Amino acid sequence: MQTNQTVKEIKLAPIRNGTVIDHIACGQALNVMKILGVSENNIDSCISIGIHVPSTKESKWKDLIKIEDRELDSATVDKIALIAPDATISIIRDYYVAEKYTVHLDDHVSGLARCSNPNCITNKGEPVAPEFTVVSRHPIQLRCCYCDRILTNVSDNLL
């Protein structure tokens, strides 16, 4: 009988160089793909996605993404933290984990998402980046520092 680990290995083969984004909240993998720029068709490497993969953590299920030949910049990791606050990032070099860390969501977020309030001054062409205070991490809720509106659907409002 195959174990979960075996199944995972078959579905998502190890990568030689690149990044593994693990412990993405179930259902958020496609939103992380958007952050990676897949919808803009500007990726030159292979990406593997595991959706609804067994997890050893409390949540039991997770999503997982492996990107070959790319290491993520800090702005991209910050955006991922907004929709997957428990995600881990592993930098893979020559099949070994060269670096591993959990994404970190600051209490204050600037320039990563737009306010969902169409009447907010930050959506009116003013020379300011949208700013938010994190009011909840599970689920993610951000309060706009300008209009005070609570943003809950962060993935729909990423910049």
Place this chain on the structure above:
Amino acid sequence: MDLYDKDVVSIRDFSKDQIEGILDLSQKMVPYALGDKTRRILDGKILGNLFFEPSTRTKLSFESAAYRLGCDVIDVSEMSMTSISKGETLADTIKMVDAYCDLIVLRHPYEGAARLAAKFSINPVINAGDGAGSHPTQTLLDLFTMREAKGTLDGLNIVLVGDLKYGRTVHSLADALTMFGAKITLVAPESLQMPDDIVSHLEEKGCHPRKTAVLEDVIDQADVLYVTRIQRERFPDPSEYNKVAGTYRIDNAILREAKNDMIVMHPLPRVGEIAPEVDGTQHARYFKQAFNGVPVRMALLSAILGGEMRCRRIRQ
């Protein structure tokens, strides 16, 4: 209370002590607001009154407050009269006006405009209403009116009725009332109830407002009945406005159920929410409330521009 050179953007920026300090100072300003005494403690200062949305009470009471203290006023009353109509950003307009005055009072149709103005202005900014956002000086004069009538703000039973969704005055007011342990009842049709994020914020502060659509069920418990206009201009869809317009009307018949000392407040203008017959009853406070805008705004201008400190030095 130290408000010298401070912005007034949201009532959430104030502590309970600061609010009480402003109300105390407002009380002292009443004879000056009435013109019974004169005090030109802001002589030589200039107030920039920027009103990019229609206003009668707020604009005039800021002007009156400024003139009563000897402060000059420059103003803009229409967006079409400014370079904003030519495509200038609010940020640039603010930086320019900032150079012409000592304090900016801003009313603007977009939420968060005052916060943005405060970011770009060196001089202090007072929010005189930003879209459906907040209106902190209205809140202060509302609190002043309640305290004046009831002797205290602690533990009052406040019924807010009307447009609780788009009405910015009730958002700021409910926020402030939580600091004083008020019991809040929200009376509105479902489509105009208080937004969930504001209710959540009230609950975080320990206030658990009761919601109902039927005013008759709760009016007998009210110490204060705070009525708001259902604002046609805030409705994206006119048919939605027509469905709810005229839902509540306060008249002498409904007031028979109220306590004798219950007061009726309204930020004005009213459009049929309160029958003129109520004006002559002991309950009516809305015109007194409108007057109270002057002493409260005098207190704020004085505290922010340093007049309060100058008064203290003169008294010493």
